[in-house]
Structures are given as C-alpha cells and as structure tokens.
Amino acid sequence: MTDATFTGESPKRHGSLTASDARTKRRNASEKRFRIYGLAAIGAGLFFLVVLLSAIISNGIGAFQQTFIQVPVYLDPATLDKNGNRDPADLAKVSTFGYTPLIQTGLYQLVRDAGIETDYEDAGDMKALISASAAAKVRDWTLAHPDRIGDTVEFEILASSRVDGYLKGRVTRESIAEDRNIDAGHLDLTDALRESGALHKSFNAEFIFGSDASESRAEQAGLGVSMLGSFFMMLVVLFLALPIGVAASIYLEEFASQNKFTDFIEVNISNLAAVPSIVFGILGLAAFIQFAHLPQSAPIVGGLVLTLMTLPTIIISTRASLKAVPPSIRDAALGVGASKMQAVFHHVLPLAMPGILTGTIIGLAQALGETAPLLLIGMVGYIATNYPDGLVSGFMSPNSAMPAQIYEWAKRADPAYYERAWGGIIILLVFLLIMNVIAIVLRRKFERRW
Amino acid sequence: MDATNAKGNVPMYDAPMRKAAVDVNENKISAKDVQVYYGETHAIKDVSVDILDKTVTAFIGPSGCGKSTFLRCLNRMNDTIDSCRVEGLIALDGEDIYDKRVDPVQLRAKVGMVFQKPNPFPKSIYDNVAYGPRIHGLARNKAELDEIVERALRRGAIWNEVKDRLDSPGTGLSGGQQQRLCIARAVATEPEVLLMDEPCSALDPIATAQVEELIDELRENYSVVIVTHSMQQAARVSQKTAFFHLGNLVEYGETSQIFTNPVDPRTESYITGRIG
Ligand SMILES: Nc1ncnc2c1ncn2[C@@H]1O[C@H](COP(=O)(O)OP(=O)(O)OP(=O)(O)O)[C@@H](O)[C@H]1O
Ligand SMILES: [Mg+2]
Numbered sequence: 123m124t125d126a127t128f129t130g131e132s133p134k135r136h137g138s139l140t141a142s143d144a145r146t147k148r149r150n151a152s153e154k155r156f157r158i159y160g161l162a163a164i165g166a167g168l169f170f171l172v173v174l175l176s177a178i179i180s181n182g183i184g185a186f187q188q189t190f191i192q193v194p195v196y197l198d199p200a201t202l203d204k205n206g207n208r209d210p211a212d213l214a215k216v217s218t219f220g221y222t223p224l225i226q227t228g229l230y231q232l233v234r235d236a237g238i239e240t241d242y243e244d245a246g247d248m249k250a251l252i253s254a255s256a257a258a259k260v261r262d263w264t265l266a267h268p269d270r271i272g273d274t275v276e277f278e279i280l281a282s283s284r285v286d287g288y289l290k291g292r293v294t295r296e297s298i299a300e301d302r303n304i305d306a307g308h309l310d311l312t313d314a315l316r317e318s319g320a321l322h323k324s325f326n327a328e329f330i331f332g333s334d335a336s337e338s339r340a341e342q343a344g345l346g347v348s349m350l351g352s353f354f355m356m357l358v359v360l361f362l363a364l365p366i367g368v369a370a371s372i373y374l375e376e377f378a379s380q381n382k383f384t385d386f387i388e389v390n391i392s393n394l395a396a397v398p399s400i401v402f403g404i405l406g407l408a409a410f411i412q413f414a415h416l417p418q419s420a421p422i423v424g425g426l427v428l429t430l431m432t433l434p435t436i437i438i439s440t441r442a443s444l445k446a447v448p449p450s451i452r453d454a455a456l457g458v459g460a461s462k463m464q465a466v467f468h469h470v471l472p473l474a475m476p477g478i479l480t481g482t483i484i485g486l487a488q489a490l491g492e493t494a495p496l497l498l499i500g501m502v503g504y505i506a507t508n509y510p511d512g513l514v515s516g517f518m519s520p521n522s523a524m525p526a527q528i529y530e531w532a533k534r535a536d537p538a539y540y541e542r543a544w545g546g547i548i549i550l551l552v553f554l555l556i557m558n559v560i561a562i563v564l565r566r567k568f569e570r571r572w
Numbered sequence: 573m574d575a576t577n578a579k580g581n582v583p584m585y586d587a588p589m590r591k592a593a594v595d596v597n598e599n600k601i602s603a604k605d606v607q608v609y610y611g612e613t614h615a616i617k618d619v620s621v622d623i624l625d626k627t628v629t630a631f632i633g634p635s636g637c638g639k640s641t642f643l644r645c646l647n648r649m650n651d652t653i654d655s656c657r658v659e660g661l662i663a664l665d666g667e668d669i670y671d672k673r674v675d676p677v678q679l680r681a682k683v684g685m686v687f688q689k690p691n692p693f694p695k696s697i698y699d700n701v702a703y704g705p706r707i708h709g710l711a712r713n714k715a716e717l718d719e720i721v722e723r724a725l726r727r728g729a730i731w732n733e734v735k736d737r738l739d740s741p742g743t744g745l746s747g748g749q750q751q752r753l754c755i756a757r758a759v760a761t762e763p764e765v766l767l768m769d770e771p772c773s774a775l776d777p778i779a780t781a782q783v784e785e786l787i788d789e790l791r792e793n794y795s796v797v798i799v800t801h802s803m804q805q806a807a808r809v810s811q812k813t814a815f816f817h818l819g820n821l822v823e824y825g826e827t828s829q830i831f832t833n834p835v836d837p838r839t840e841s842y843i844t845g846r847i848g
Contacts (some may be wrong), residue, residue, distance in 0.1 A: 448691075451694075453652070454693060457705075458761055459677055
C-alpha cells in the first residue's frame with residue numbers, strides 16, 4: 123500500500139474518530155478561547171449598559187415627582203376686586219404681589235387648623251415652604267374663574283425646591299445650616315404637614331409639559347417648551363433633509379455618470395458626515411444669522427443647521443440602499459420599455475424605501491440629540507419660558523431644544539436642577555427609543571424579498 | 573482539421589426540423605461594422621449582420637466572446653453601462669437606432685428582451701405582466717388589461733400554472749416559472765423583435781421544450797434573437813446562426829449549413845466541442 127510506505131509506520135494514518143489528536147485539540151481549545159473572549163466582550167458591554175441605564179434612572183426618576191401642598195386659599199375680594207364689579211380689566215390689574223399674602227395666609231391657616239405647633243407667628247415666615255410660582259398659578263386660575271372670588275378654594279401648590287429636596291433626601295438638616303432660604307423650623311413644619319396629609323409627593327406632569335423657570339425656581343421648571351423647540355427643528359430637518367437627501371442620492375446613484383466630478387462629490391459627502399457638528403454650528407451662525415438675518419435662537423435656524431448635519435447621513439444611507447437593489451430589476455424595467463425615471467420610481471425606490479426610512483430616522487435621532495451646533499446659534503442658554511403662540515412663532519421665535527435645555531439645567535448652581543437634567547435625559551432617551559422602534563417597524567413593514 | 577473535411581458528413585446535430593423559406597423574409601435589423609468598447613476593452617470587432625424578420629436567429633460562441641454585448645446593443649441596453657461605447661450602424665427597419673433623435677424607451681418597446689437570469693419584479697404575477705402594457709397605455713380598461721395579461725401568460729406557457737394565483741408574488745415562483753413569467757412579460761408589450769439571452773439556462777428539459785415551442789410560435793410574428801450555449805437548442809429552434817469568437821462574427825448563415833457544413837475551421841472546432 124502506498125499509504126503505508128508514505129507514513130512509514132501504520133497503514134492507518136488517521137486515528138480513531140472518537141479520540142481527537144493533538145492538532146484538533148489545539149484547534150478546539152483556541153476556538154473555545156475565542157468564544158470566551160466574545161462572551162466577555164458582550165458581557166462587559168451589557169454591564170456598562172446596565173450601569174448607565176440604572177444611573178440615569180436612579181438620578182432622573184425623581185424629577186417626575188414633585189412635592190405639592192394642598193392649600194385652601196381665601197380669594198379675598200378686598201384685595202382682588204376692590205371695585206366689586208368683577209371687571210376683567212380691573213382684576214388683571216392685581217399683580218401676583220396681591221396674591222402672595224393670600225396664599226401665605228392660607229398656609230398659616232392650614233397649619234393652625236391642623237393643630238401643628240410652630241414658632242412662626244407671622245404668615246410670611248412660612249413662605250419658604252411654597253414655590254414662588256404659586257402666586258402666578260392662583261392668579262391665572264382666578265382670572266379664569268372670576269365668579270369664585272370671595273370663596274375659599276383649595277389649590278395644589280408646588281412646594282419650594284428645598285422642601286421637595288428634603289422629601290427626596292437631597293436636602294438635610296446639616297446641609298441647610300448655611301442656607302438663608304430655609305431653616306430647621308421649616309423642615310419640622312414640613313414633617314408635620316406631611317403627617318397631616320396636606321403635603322405630599324405626586325407625579326408632576328409639569329416637568330414634561332411645562333416651561334423652563336428662572337434659576338431660583340427649580341421646582342417649576344419643565345421640558346415642554348424646549349420639546350416644542352426640538353419638534354419644530356425636527357420638522358425643518360424632515361421636510362428639508364429628506365427630499366433633498368433622497369433627490370441628491372437618486373440623482374448621484376441612478377442618473378449621474380461616473381466621472382471625476384461625481385467621485386469628487388462622493389468623497390466630499392463622506393467627509394461631511396465626519397465633520398464635527400460644531401463646524402455646522404458656526405457655519406449656520408455665519409450663513410443664516412449674520413448673512414441671512416434669520417432670528418437668533420430660533421428653531422428655524424437650528425433646523426437648518428441640523429439639516430446640513432443630517433444630509434450626509436441621509437444621502438449615504440439612501441445611496442447604500444439604492445445600491446443594494448439588484449441591477450437586474452432596473453434591467454427588467456428598462457427591458458419592457460420603462461424610462462429611467464419610471465424604472466427608478468416604480469421599482470428601485472420602493473425596494474430601497476426601508477433603508478431610506480431607517481437612515482432618515484437615524485439621522486433625525488442624531489439631530490434630536492445634537493447640542494454643540496445649538497451653542498453657536500444661541501439656543502443653548504436661552505431660557506425657554508414661553509410657549510410659541512402659533513406655527514410661525516414656533517419656527518421663528520427664540521426657543522431652546524431638549525438637549526440644550528438639559529445642558530442648561532446641568533450648568534445651574536441649584537442642586538435641584540441636577541435632578542432635572544437627569545430627568546430630561548430620560549425623556550430624550552425615550553424619544554430616541556421611540557424613533558428607533560419606528561425605524562425597525564417601518565423596515566419590517568416595507569421589507570420585501572426579491 | 574479544415575472546414576472542407578466536414579463537408580458532406582452526416583449532420584452532427586438533429587437538423588432543424590422547421591426550415592422556413594428564410595430567404596423571402598426581409599431584413600429586420602441590419603448591423604454594419606459595429607464596434608463595442610468597454611473602456612479600453614474592444615469587446616465587439618467589426619460585426620456586420622442582417623437579422624431577418626419572422627426568423628429565429630441564434631448567437632453561439634464561447635463564453636466571453638461578446639454575444640450578450642452584441643445582443644444588448646440591439647435594444648440599447650448598453651446605454652446603462654457608463655464605460656460602454658458603440659460605433660458603427662445598427663438599423664431597425666432602416667432607421668438608425670443610435671440616432672440622436674431615437675428615444676431608447678420607444679426602441680425598447682419595439683425590441684423586447686428576456687435576460688439570462690430570471691428577474692421578475694417583486695410584485696404580483698399579474699403586475700409583472702401588466703407593467704409593460706400599463707406604461708405604454710396598451711389597455712383602455714381593466715378587462716382589456718386582463719385579456720392582455722392572460723394572452724401573454726398563455727404564450728409564456730405558464731398560464732395553467734399561475735392562473736389561480738395571479739396575485740401572489742412573481743418572486744415566489746420557481747426559477748423556470750420565473751423565466752417563463754419574464755418571457756410573458758416581454759411579449760405582453762407586443763414587441764417586434766424579441767432578444768433572449770440564454771433564456772433556458774435555468775430551466776429543466778420540460779420547461780425548455782415549452783420555451784422552445786413558444787419561440788417557434790413567436791417566429792410567426794416576430795423576429796427572435798436567442799443567445800444559447802446549447803448547440804442542440806440552436807439547431808432545434810433557429811433558422812439562422814451566428815458564431816462569435818473573441819468579439820468577431822466568424823460565421824453567419826443558415827443554421828443547417830452552419831451545423832452540417834461550417835466554412836470556418838473555428839466554427840467547426842467549436843460545434844464539435846474542441847474550443848470553448
Ligand atoms: N459591463 C462590462 N464592463 C466591462 N467589460 C465587460 C462588461 N460586460 C462584458 N464585458 C466584457 O466584454 C466581453 C464580452 O462579454 P459578454 O458578456 O458579451 O460575453 P458573452 O459572450 O455573453 O459570454 P457568456 O456566454 O459567458 O455570457 C468579455 O470579455 C467581458 O469581460
Ligand atoms: Mg452572456
């Protein structure tokens with residue numbers, strides 16, 4: 123047997139199948155090692171994800187709860203409606219300063235009625251418990267219900283951020299030693315009110331839908347207005363970047379001839395995708411604000427800047443999905459006498475749609491979370507206290523955006539804002555999650571075999 | 573071996589059963605001194621050929637010799653390849669198809685094509701066939717369109733297999749069924765010339781026989797050009813055969829003559845299986 127002479131010893135070159143030889147063992151061992159590395163990498167990734175999520179949630183979840191005090195307020199006609207004719211113009215003349223004492227008296231009454239012992243003699247001494255925003259809230263309600271003047275109405279009034287912090291463990295008796303806004307007596311009062319049931323923590327929709335507040339009223343600040351800012355920016359991005367990006371990609375991919383010029387454009391689009399976003403910010407500042415004189419801090423400018431930033435992403439993903447459509451489909455359409463445009467719009471584009479939509483949504487999600495370019499066009503730092511009063515003002519009047527608002531909060535000195543920054547992150551992440559889910563659903567829905 | 577030795581030998585393949593009176597048919601397409609370049613590559617060299625009406629013409633030749641390239645010149649499918657350049661004259665019914673005024677879309681409605689790889693649209697079987705008639709406005713209403721679709725599917729020899737599931741996707745059919753669907757799609761637009769690039773390479777013998785039968789039927793009204801690697805098929809279905817080699821048209825003539833009595837030694841070597 124030639125085999126025997128070749129191996130020298132045994133005619134059987136290969137040993138038993140059930141016993142693995144040294145080489146196989148080494149090979150299997152290295153494969154096993156590789157699998158362990160892979161598992162370890164995934165494990166590390168998951169670990170950091172869990173750490174990240176739990177940090178965000180534990181830090182931010184508190185922002186969705188706020189401390190309220192149930193205060194019966196006597197809407198005293200003597201201060202609110204001196205003329206006694208309920209004339210709206212007259213009622214409106216009474217500023218929030220007129221309401222503040224009424225609320226303080228209400229709280230004083232509440233403490234007394236509950237039989238709580240306290241050293242505070244004067245109603246004004248307890249104002250540290252109540253948010254400075256309370257007067258505005260009561261005033262708004264009263265102006266809307268002038269017929270209730272003279273009644274005692276129970277209001278759910280925001281507690282001050284110190285009291286709120288005390289309930290959440292952020293403020294302690296030690297930490298307020300130096301604090302001029304609140305003292306230990308107030309905290310005793312808080313405990314007593316809590317026991318009586320007048321003071322409680324509950325879900326705070328204002329955090330999601332409300333507007334930002336001044337530095338000293340952390341308890342009142344909400345993300346709602348800047349959410350609208352982000353919404354209008356996303357509208358601009360969607361309605362500019364999607365058609366421009368898709369049209370450019372279709373032209374480049376299906377119609378343009380392959381030459382130096384299109385190569386040059388292609389390279390530049392890829393490079394643009396890697397340009398730091400702050401560069402787009404300064405470009406927007408120069409082009410849209412200084413040259414075109416669009417208003418500062420306006421969502422239209424933010425939207426334009428983010429459009430510039432998102433275009434490369436959309437173009438790249440659209441071209442990739444157009445490329446992925448098999449050329450035989452184009453041949454088939456052209457072969458039965460379709461024009462190039464018919465071939466593209468009847469056959470290629472529908473097949474590329476899932477990829478285009480996914481790319482667009484990912485681009486939008488990127489734009490939604492983008493902060494750096496907003497710095498330069500004045501959206502970061504703008505205090506978004508007013509809701510836009512219409513579509514036009516939604517685009518044109520100054521506003522903030524979600525990530526800018528979060529950055530703004532994180533920057534503020536009051537530790538109460540720290541919690542709100544984390545809470546804002548949770549909302550932002552929920553939006554991104556929703557967008558990604560939409561992307562996945564759309565892809566599933568439009569996916570077709572060919 | 574030189575060509576004269578082959579003269580008078582018994583036919584190497586079944587002689588074409590249907591020898592129509594080819595000579596009386598007029599020219600449908602005439603190509604003169606056609607050169608095709610892919611960038612620097614000279615893929616078709618000096619090809620002149622007259623393709624007759626109501627005739628099946630077979631293009632044979634070894635892989636890479638330029639059969640598909642030349643076929644794609646006949647309905648300007650090469651326009652889609654950026655690097656491709658066509659020189660010379662190709663006339664359909666006496667009109668230069670590369671004339672500036674010619675719209676390739678109109679040309680392709682007249683000169684239909686079936687590709688080597690079945691490429692149905694990822695749409696329903698009905699929509700696959702109806703697409704061409706729709707964009708050319710061949711049907712005035714749904715009933716007419718239904719009729720066109722049915723006729724085309726019947727001619728594609730696939731009607732009986734799909735008549736109950738016209739709404740299911742064309743991509744869900746088997747390879748051979750897909751190819752017949754593509755043939756049905758091509759004939760639905762009523763072209764005058766049908767170009768087929770290896771239409772049977774994915775088909776089993778039964779489907780092949782059906783397609784060949786179809787080609788023979790189509791010949792009554794159309795001019796059919798078919799690229800094939802099967803000598804038997806060329807011999808069976810065509811009346812005229814063109815042998816390509818390295819971009820040259822080596823020999824063109826009656827199928828019976830090419831297969832029994834080739835003039836050029838290269839042709840003979842190829843059909844006897846010595847070059848390829
Ligand atoms: N798109 C293209 N770009 C560049 N060269 C091409 C292209 N298509 C074909 N060629 C070249 O042109 C020559 C002829 O190719 P063609 O596809 O016409 O051959 P064929 O005879 O159809 O071969 P087959 O029988 O394998 O299909 C080949 O050398 C090929 O490499
Ligand atoms: Mg070919």
